[in-house]
Amino acid sequence: MNDLEKLKNHFEGFKNLEFINSESVQSRIDAFERFCQKGVPSLKQEHWKYSPLSKDLIHFQNLKFSLNQNKSFNDTHFEKFDHYRVLLKDGVLISDDIKEEGLEITKYKQDQFYEIEKNQILDFNNAFFTPGFEIRVDSNVNIKKPIVIYNYFSKDFDGNNINNKNYIYLDKNSKAEIYEKNIFEDEKDLFFTKNLDIELEQDANLVKYYLNSTNNNKTIYNFIRSKLKQNSEFEKFNFSHNVSSCRDEIIADLNGTNAFVSLNNIQHLSQKCFHEIKWEINHNEENTRSSQFVKSALHDDSVAAFQGKIFVDSKAQKTDGYQLSRALLLSDRSKFLSKPELEIYADDVKCSHGSSSGSIDQESIFYLRSRGINEPQAKCMMIEGFLAEVINKVKNEDVRNIFYNKLNEINNT
């Protein structure tokens, strides 16, 4: 992607495609120009210093855009519990609109695109996106069953780049639970960027689960921007399991008193997987609370990075910010990179952070083995126990079981 001339030609072809809304063309052109000015992320840029994208994007010299006309979906991927289905196949929404009891799920309709100075991949996404989903929940509505989003990447897709934009809006005092998972059908190279904007009105409550599991040759960038008003709550659980190359970035703006955000991530990686977490929580009002919790189990040559920032504005007194990351290094070649950041301008706040990494406790292994449990199984129990601390916080029983089952599927060498 670092050959800008090639990329410009690609964009010229792309912007004339039929599906592109003429009103959005100019903002796409502007976004593309910003991307060109900033250039491809590199290790020299602080914002991208620990990112797998800074290493991987150079492999995507010839981007190919494609729209898959085949709308079929293998229903064995459907979850067994009762839920609302949102199906995206190769970046395009293929499920029917849902409109019932205060819930509306349609194709993405927003046309306002913002810029974040250091984030040129967001510019790239703004230039090349195809519309994903838009979820709206009316005020005072509690969505009774979870919404499941299937990101399905099929083997009959002949491009190598997908970018989409999505939006979730919860009106006052509404409640929703969303589980999202990726399904990869093959091991072709793919660069996938996804932008999700979330807005929570007063007293709204959103819980979102995301399973990104087992992929090869996929370079993924997930960017979530969430804005929380008074008394609203946003809880997020990510399970990053054997992802070849991925950055999960979240910005959460706590813009109303008593707003609360809780971000949780498990990184369970083997072989040469590289997963990066970049979180920024902005406490912009009084009495806001946040929690960041990361647990990483790293086998083989895998690398995990965690950068978590707590920003406290001068007027955000009584802020309560918490951050903890713990990594289990299961081989002497695996790496955990951790960079906690606190930027505090108010004087009456409670903020704590902690980060640790280490190998598996041999005394515990001996204890388990002395009870007849063989060494590989003892290690599995220890790893599962270590990561379970995050999974046990998942309140939805179906999702908790999905996450537990995934734990055992590590294919380390």
Next chain:
Amino acid sequence: MIDIKNLKVSVEDKDIIKGLNLKINKGEVHAIMGPNGSGKSTLSYALSGKEGYEAEGEINYNGENILELNTEERAQKGIFLAFQYPIEIPGVFTNNFLRTSLNAVRKAKGEKELNAVEFLNLVKEKSQKLKIDKEMLSRPLNVGFSGGEKKRNEILQMSLLEPNFIIMDETDSGLDIDALKIVSNGVNAMRSPERSFLIITHYQRLLNYIKPDFVHVFSDGKIVESGDWKLALELENDGYAKFVS
């Protein structure tokens, strides 16, 4: 049952056990007493096959030299070490651990593994005898357990796995009188003509509750004196001084 011949154990090139000979027949209870630093805990680890404990000589167990077997193989053959300080493992739930352990041992013995219902019935019966609360079993293994709860949990594991040779390392440490009685009753209930015990302790106190057939004084990596249970009383009165060179 167990016949240890000229056992030498070193840890990080330091010789700790220096030629131990000990024979324990089926159904016998032997106590090893000795001062701090005499190598008692090293003996218990070496018998369990802990890594990092370099052993030579012979440990014959039911006629087989088990020196080359690893920890879990020895456990599966019926050797059980009750820990002085049972390890706390966050995230691993006690019930789940007990079932995994029991089924690993049963599988190695060629017995049928227990399903969840069969296991819960068994564990309920055994834990009631040891006054173990059901709630304790749903907590992470030993995490936040009191000293007494940890030791009772050890005895529960022992009664579930039904081992043939039991090594108890300073089981009385950290126990109050009531807990000591419960633990001792649990051990005494397991005494049988088919099962042998090696009790490692500093004090004679535990031996008032679990009466040994033989008592050995351990000093500087060797047994320096052997006798019956009266030897323990003698040690309680006179101390170890006359055995320590």
